[in-house]
Amino acid sequence: MTLTQKLINDGNDTVDEMLAGVMAAHPDHLWRPDHAPRAVIARHGPREGKVALVIGGGSGHEPTFLGFVGKGLADAAAIGNVFASPPPQPVMDAAMAAHGGAGVLFMYGNYAGDVMNFDMAAEMLEMEGIETRTVLTTDDIASAPREARDKRRGVAGNVFIFKAAGAAADLGLPLDEVERIARHANARTYTMGVALSACSLPQTRRPNFDLPAGEMEIGMGIHGEPGIRREALRPADAVTDEIMDAILSEMAAAPGDRVAVLVNSLGSTPLMELYILHARVNARLKAAELEVHRTLVGPYCTSMEMAGASITIMHLDDELQRMIDHPCDCAMFRQG
Amino acid sequence: MTLTQKLINDGNDTVDEMLAGVMAAHPDHLWRPDHAPRAVIARHGPREGKVALVIGGGSGHEPTFLGFVGKGLADAAAIGNVFASPPPQPVMDAAMAAHGGAGVLFMYGNYAGDVMNFDMAAEMLEMEGIETRTVLTTDDIASAPREARDKRRGVAGNVFIFKAAGAAADLGLPLDEVERIARHANARTYTMGVALSACSLPQTRRPNFDLPAGEMEIGMGIHGEPGIRREALRPADAVTDEIMDAILSEMAAAPGDRVAVLVNSLGSTPLMELYILHARVNARLKAAELEVHRTLVGPYCTSMEMAGASITIMHLDDELQRMIDHPCDCAMFRQG
Incomplete structure (x- = not known):
């Protein structure tokens, strides 16, 4: 079998070398404690009296997670190996560096390894007298039935969910x-x-x-978790319709409701294809008489060089709209 | 042979469908004249008395070119088919929609088809009494020897070069x-x-x-133009060193000089690999005692799903630094 072509050195060093490159590129946005090379902290996020938002998970999904560390979004991220949860120590390091005396909120995708490690870190923090809460993201509607929302995985919707929480923290709201x-x-x-x-x-x-040549898998997870169905690749509009049918059905929005949209590349799918998908997403939202308040198109939550895309719709209300509109300034995501 | 997996509908409609998706996603940044669907105009760029910067070229390089249309950068872009120059008419349409009575500057990569079509548009504009100048970008040092700079192609360095010109125009400087x-x-x-x-x-x-499995081509162009050498894939640091040796040798900067850096994905190469490259780029610049003033890492000038990367260094002086620092607000590139 042909080996995938990658611009790397030793395959065991990719995360550490990536982090070295990230820190060198974004010294105005990010720093790391000397003793905690896998904890990435926002230069201008954490402050006294502010809830600290700490995110994290496995590497390979860049710009998720470390790209969303910054003023107005996450205060810190704990960085795992490729597709592997960070152990408790860097989670703890990230929280200790970011907390400002108002408690810590952990947010990450709902994966067993992350739950175990972040929960251990939360226990350690409680022993230090730091109040910690956890909100798991579970936006992947293909990963479990509607009745079992808490079994679902967290994927690209993280961008909007983290952003809402980060705005709330930046506005100085209390941990509750x-x-x-x-x-x-x-x-x-x-x-x-x-x-x-x-x-x-x-x-x-x-x-x-x-994944056999010429086939696609609808609903596949960002680490290759099985999806709903595998079949021959269909035209972009048909794929988009299937995804939008599922989302719109579950979202059950009323005409006039507002939404935020993210059309995300899983890695190697280029902007040209994302915008082709977006043209159809937008047509479907219009047909449903929904108002699009904000749109993101690009690589936001990837699986290295995986080909494919995901569509995220956030069903806004006044409060979420305010949070989504709140400015943020991260190394890999800026909003004025 | 296996067909490449793409999320598209009819392969002949990709550019028009992409543009539909772009316009739907970014109505606050971009508009198109009714009669000119291949001319993309900045909502807040063009104004009376300002030089109009008009860029363009073939599609497939997104976010180049249309992603760089916006306040502080390009006023308009003419959009060609995939890897094909736009014909004179959309170039003319873009210029007519963007010009503000102070002349038009055409900027695009040095490719024969683009030169022919933009030159024809320039002649048509002159007949309308609109003064037009042209600056070709020729930043690809692998594409011709140093002595034949005007034979070189324009590639990812476009981002910095367009940005400098866009800032100059936004500052109200005259066409000269x-x-x-x-x-x-x-x-x-x-x-x-x-x-x-x-x-x-x-x-x-x-x-x-x-390109045989397991091989790389150093210096290859963004449409697959032949590079310098084809050989077995080497480690990221060795590839980076070869590129940096060539750039540093030609740039001939003195210790203490300032630079701007772009580590660019050609398409499917993910951020993880770009930052691994960047770690070495940064080390090389430090070793040369150069001061890094600004760094961009990501997909800025792509070839759809091509795997690979490019490194751009702009040798700053006070004037270029001011231009590179000037704010811009484009659909796919924002700088505060």
């Missing part, structure tokens, strides 16, 4: 309120994706799952 | 000055790339050139 808004944002965010190829781990440079 | 600064920016910008795979045209979904 930031947590409430984070849960509210998660409950109103719906994502579904389609994969057109696997990606490869840097250590092996071999596909992390098998 | 905007043109001078554009030439100055181009003369001090150096790019070299490496390709790890081909990309495929939407119509055929077949690779546009043949």
Whole structure:
């Protein structure tokens, strides 16, 4: 089998070398404690009396997670190996560096490894007298039935969900309120994706799952978790319609309701294709008489070089709209 | 041969459908004249008495070109088919919609088809009494020897070169000055790339050139133009060193000089790899005692899903630094 072509050095060093490159590129936005190389902290986010938003998870999804650390969004991120949860220590390091005496909110995608490690860190923090709450993101509607929302995985909708919570924290709201808004944002965010190829781990440079040439998998997760169905690749409009049917059905919005939209690349799918998808997403939202308040198109939550895309719709209300409109200034995501 | 997996509808409609998606996503930034669907105009760029900066070229390089249309950068872009120059009419349409009575500056990469079509549009504009100048970008140092700079192609360095000219125009400088600064920016910008795979045209979904598995091509152009050498893929640091050796040698900067850096994905190469490259770029610049004033890392000038990357260094002086620091607000590129 052909090895995937990657511009790397030793496959075991990719995360540390990436972090070195990130810190060198964005010294005005990010710093790391000397003793905690896997904890990335916002230069201008944390402050006294502010709830600290700490996110994190496995690497390979850039700009998720570290790209969303910055003023108005997350205060810190704990960085795991490729597709692997960070252990408790960097989570703890990130929280200790970011907290300002008003408590810590952990937010991350709902994956067993992350839950275990962040929960251990939360226990350690409680022993230090730092109040910690956790909101898991569960926006991937293909990953479990509607009745089992808490079994669903967190994917690209993270961008909107983290952003809402980060805005609430930046506005100086107390921990109870930031947590409430984070849960509210998660409950109103719906994502579904389609994969057109696997990606490869840097250590092996071999596909992390098998997807036959010419096929796509609807609903596949960002680590290659099984989706809903595998079939021959269909035209962009048909794929978009299937995803939008599922999202619109579950979202049950009324005409005139407002939404935020994210058309996300899983990695190698270029902007040209994302905008082709977006043309159809927009037509479907118009047909449903929904008002599009904000649109993001690009690589926001990736699986390295996986081909494919996901569509996220956040069902706004006045509160979420205010949070989504709040400015943020991160190394990889800026909003004025 | 396996067809490349793409999320498209009819391969002949990709550019028009992409543009529909772009306009739907960014109505606050961009508009198109009713009669000119391939001319994309900045909502807040053009104004009376301001030089109009008009860029353009083939599609497939997004966010180049249309993503750089906006206040503080380009006033309009003419959009060609995939990897094909726009004909004179959309170039003319873009210029007519953007000009504010102070002349028009055309800027685009040095490719024969673009030169022919933009020159024809310039003649048509002169007949309308609109003064037009042209500055070709020629930043790809692998595409011709140093002595034949005017034979070189324009690639990712466009981002910095367009930005410098766009800032000059936004500052209200006259056409002579905007043109001078554009030439100055181009003369001090150096790019070299490496390709790890081909990309495929939407119509055929077949690779546009043949690059054997496990090989890379140093210096390859963004349409697959031949590079300097083809060989087995080497580690990221070795590839970066070869590129930086070439750039630093030609740039001939003195210790203490300032630079702007762009590490660019050609398409499917993810942020993880770009930041690994950037770690080495930064180390090399430090070793040369150069001061990094600004850094961009991401997909800025792509070839659809081509794997690979390019490195651009702009050798700043006080004037170029001011231009590079000038704010811009484009649909796909914002700087505060």
